[in-house]
Amino acid sequence: MRALVWHGKEDIRCDTVTDPEIEQPRDAIVKVTSCAICGSDLHLFHNFIPAMLPGDIMGHEMMGEVVEVGPEARGKLKKGDRVVVPFTIICGECDQCKRGNFSVCQTTNRKKDLADKVFGHATAGLFGYTHLTGGYPGGQAEYLRVPFADATHIKVPDGIPDEKVLFLGDIFPTGWQAAVQCDIQPTDTVAIWGCGPVGQMAIRSAILLGAKQVIAIDHLPERLEMAEAGGAITINFDEESVVERLNELTGGEGPEKCIDAIGMEAHVSPSMPDTVYDRAKQMLGAESDRPHVLREMIYVCRPAGVISIPGVYGGLVDKIPMGQLMNKGLTIRTGQTHVNRWTDDLLRRIEEGQIDPSFVITHTVSLDEGPEMYKVFRDKQDSCIKVVLKP
Amino acid sequence: MTYYISNIARSKGDPKVIHSGPSSLGTVDRLAKALGWYSIGLGIAELVAAERITRALGMEGKEALVRAYGVRELGHGIMSLSPDKQLGLWSRVAGDGLDIATLMTAMRHDNPKRDNVGIALAVVLGVTLLDIIGAQGVTARHSRPRGRPRSYRNRTGFPQGVQAARGAAKDFQVPPDMRAAPSLAAVSDRAPQERVRSH
Missing domain, CATH: 3.90.180.10 (Medium-chain alcohol dehydrogenases, catalytic domain)
Incomplete structure (x- = not known):
């Protein structure tokens, strides 16, 4: 065969x-x-x-x-x-x-x-x-x-x-589980990093589960357009600050629920210096994953919020802000x-x-x-x- | 050969390769790979045999520079072998320029190894040509073409429309092991004092 x-x-x-x-x-x-x-x-x-x-x-x-x-x-x-x-x-x-x-x-x-x-x-x-x-x-x-x-x-x-x-x-149950494990409430803003196939399914799942607003983050126009078609507000990270825009859309409070539909290969851009750092370490074999999205989610998520990670991580990550994570009392849910x-x-x-x-x-x-x-x-x-x- | 070794890790009923077909690697990708390994090899040589290299080129006293170039070559090699091979190959082109400039300084008439320097220059020029071909090739092969992307404006995924879809799965019961604790919505609509009183 x-x-x-x-x-x-x-x-x-x-x-x-x-x-x-x-x-x-x-x-x-x-x-x-x-x-x-x-x-x-x-x-x-x-x-x-x-x-x-x-x-x-x-x-x-x-x-x-x-x-x-x-x-x-x-x-x-x-x-x-x-x-x-x-x-x-x-x-x-x-x-x-x-x-x-x-x-x-x-x-x-x-x-x-x-x-x-x-x-x-x-x-x-x-x-x-x-x-x-x-x-x-x-x-x-x-x-x-x-x-x-x-x-x-x-x-x-x-x-x-x-x-x-x-x-x-x-991808459908993966996007669905990502949304389900956020325990979405009708008052919730759900922010989703990555508008690839899993991100698109997570957007639709969050809409079906009744989120107040769903915000999708990417930089590829066609993916953002597909996200918008599914009912999401979109943020193009090449054009605007993700953190500023998310705070603006949530009255300065940050999204209650954040979904990482990117995983270990975050986009690398000189405008996000940590991604260049990660890429260099990844090339040298000193770090297996590029966790830019995790860092950003932990920073912007509303205190006592939930971070859901359907994106695949392979091994070791570096510079995860545990202080922010712990002090904000965030819940992380992940898994295949x-x-x-x-x-x-x-x-x-x-x-x-x-x-x-x-x-x-x-x-x-x-x-x-x-x-x-x-x-x-x-x-x-x-x-x-x-x-x-x-x- | 590698299949025979890796087949040890497979069970009897697992499919095994009989005949290999076309690859996702293009010719320029293979060139990038070859140049990447060439960089690694050259980098190691420059690091471990800097004295021999400087002696052969009549550049005694420049051992530290050769070793630094060795480290640089390793960087080019690692990048050229990575998914960011465009960056690796273009960095090699820049490195070639540096190599040529350095070798030119050794093309003095009083350098008894001038002939060796000439040979080295010819090799570097040849490799530079390959680097430029490779860098242009991988850039063309792996870049997103400019212009308008396809429109997915009508790809809602909701046959009954987005408005009908909002909250359509409210009948879904989140399993207890996936509930957020404490539930933000459950407590945020009442002040803490009220909750205490209600108990």
Whole structure:
């Protein structure tokens, strides 16, 4: 089969690889009908997150048709079922899964020893996201083996186009959880840094959850325009001070809720000297992440407010203002998304027409064009916001 | 070869590469990578063999300068190998200018190693040409083209419109483990004294 394979820094290739095989009784094989390039794939593209190996298949946002089912998954899945595959692999049986903390499932990370050493305690297995999370082959491929498939799936009905439900596997529940863990009240201003795909979903989620105002921060005109279309007030950080504008929009109090939809690769600009400092340290390997957004959120957030971090961080950050964070009594909530905790509800909202996540798709191409689209997406060329691949 | 080694970390049923296809790396990206490693190599050489270099060029006494250039080359190399390779390659072009200017000072008639300096100058000029080609290439390949971006003005994501969407999910119950503590809204609409009385 064909698959997008990581060969090294910025080197993704559309390779011919062997087909996946059922290994465990709970496995299933899915024929991928649609998959997407996620913003967090770019951290792997840049090799900023350790433990990728040449030959690893990329992709953690995919859906398709079940074509083979292991004997212990047959009660829940059958050939022909149409499923979205969540990026978190879950057993559904461990203590964390029973609490709904699916992204820290205690069972599915098959490289547990490695993950225990790096994280202290292993987190769930993830598709296509380094050997720290199990080294599972990803879904930017024609076929995908889904481990623990009896639990790791979201059944979707026929008749809804792939484009409307594909993002149930990652960016929609990720934006939703980012907003949910803010515990949005009708009086709240929610500020969202980053208008990439997760930021766009967080904006829509905050609107649906009834925030008084949603403010979106970016510098790319097309992304700001899409944010504005979704009901957000926008701030272009190339043109105005984020802190001043946020204070102006909140009567000098600051937003109650702040969402970091950027993560470890904040934009670098001489007008924000800390970003240049971070970039230099990152190049030298002295810091893995560029946490400009975290610093800005901690500074501007209203005291006793909430900071929600769906953006991916990989390792070590520097110069985090703990004094501000502690004295202002801020709550930080973060984590990979507990996808299956939200998907029944979100699928219903899609079916009822409350939201149509396909709005974010700007490019639909074949799998063969995937390597080039990684470049286009990374360089933000051709107004690219979200790429869907058709294997 | 690397696949065979990394396949050790894979299970039996994991897909393995049979045949490699086209890459996201363009020719200029590969050139940038090669020049980056060249910078690293040259930088290390300048740091560890400064005396031999100055002796070969008849520039004795300039060892500290050569070592400083070595550090500079390492910087160029690291930047050229990073996602900010444009910056790295353009910094190399600037560094080439500095190298040429420094070598020119050694092209004196009384320098017995003048021939070596000439060879070094020719090499630097050749590399400068590659650097300029590479820097222009990666800038063209990775820059956002100027002009108006596409319009996404109608991409609301809300089939029933933004106004209908505001608060449409108010039926959603935030799970207890995700509530903000204390809830700002729960306490901010009443003065603290009133809350005490109500207890």
